[in-house]
Amino acid sequence: MRTDLRVIKTKEALHNALLEVLDEKSLDTISISEICRRAKVNRGTFYLHYAQVEDLFEEYFKEITADLARSYQEPYRHVTVLKTKELNPDTIRIFHHIEKYKHFYRIVFSKKVPLLYYYLLFEEIKQLLLKDQEAIVHEEIDHELHCSYQANAIIGIIIDWYHKDFSYSVEYLNRQLVQIVNIQSGNPKGT
Amino acid sequence: MRTDLRVIKTKEALHNALLEVLDEKSLDTISISEICRRAKVNRGTFYLHYAQVEDLFEEYFKEITADLARSYQEPYRHVTVLKTKELNPDTIRIFHHIEKYKHFYRIVFSKKVPLLYYYLLFEEIKQLLLKDQEAIVHEEIDHELHCSYQANAIIGIIIDWYHKDFSYSVEYLNRQLVQIVNIQSGNPKGT
DNA sequence: AATTTTATTGAACAGGTGTACAGTAAAATC
DNA sequence: GATTTTACTGTACACCTGTTCAATAAAATT
Incomplete structure (x- = not known):
């Protein structure tokens, strides 16, 4: 001990x-x-x-990303992020999480801070996707590469959000994400 | 002067x-x-x-990302990155660029380096997408947000590549990217 | 070529960094 | 409660940082 x-x-x-x-x-x-x-x-x-000072901050950061993982395990709310067909704006939790800890993510995304925190967030989201999408098999597509693609795509939206000082609402981003992910899958002009 | x-x-x-x-x-x-x-x-x-030392390095980095933009303007090779339907593995230039400057990108993606360089790369790719996809309008989708999504998705693949010490071939990544982007658009099991 | 402008130098300062080591004090263990 | 273990302290050292300022030298301008 x-x-x-x-x-x-x-x-x-x-x-x-x-x-x-x-x-x-x-x-x-x-x-x-x-x-x-x-x-x-x-x-x-x-x-x-x-x-370094950064190592001390890292301990905080890990507590916070743990909350991200936890929010996916809430029994009544647990849902996939990107099982495209089933994707529902209300079920995406990631933007809620970022907004909840806005204060911290302002630090994490500031340009002078080391890439390390970015990777911690990236890995956290990637792991969630890897688990969530275990069942979804696309032949010829490397599953891990696909999850890296999707995980970082979501962070791309978050970066944009951060650079606009988190001015979009969580609901707006959820809807946008659903629309983007659903491009090409059926009628592009909506129902 | x-x-x-x-x-x-x-x-x-x-x-x-x-x-x-x-x-x-x-x-x-x-x-x-x-x-x-x-x-x-x-x-x-x-x-x-x-x-800072980082500001000196930044000058190099900007020269290098300028090459990225230039490679898109070569008259005989110029093509969109992600005009999905027309996407051809041979026309994607970004992974070539990264491999060409592998030496520098190893620095740019190392975890102790400030996020700044990441943003410079992100913005460069995002701008290329913004220009390339001017014509493509999806109602209800914020064009800029969409480009942030796509630009960072590609960097997600690069991060994965970097973490595997650039061991995949450029051709393999090009093919993977085409497959991922084309998911849902038609027959998922290939021709 | 003489003059003006300005980039560079060298020295000095208070503070921060990373490391080492012996001494102390507060835990854990018996 | 006495003993052992070990985390913490205080001090010291060489080096790095960011800034200031007068002196110099190398440009540009006339």
């Missing part, structure tokens, strides 16, 4: 300090020294647990 | 120095001091032109 109380206290202090400073300045301008000063933790101690 | 010879010389020296050091270590571990030492340029001078 590795739950030394000192470690827990230290990490908690660092987490809280980071959140405090994040209200004042952007992630890329926050120094390890400043976090440690606020957390009243020795700078050397920081290096016992993390190598 | 702003082509002071001194500026040109300084920038050239810094560019060359960066390329030299990039052969030895990764972008995120290269210090401004080291580049200046190699370029025999005063550190203060660096700050007259750039704020």
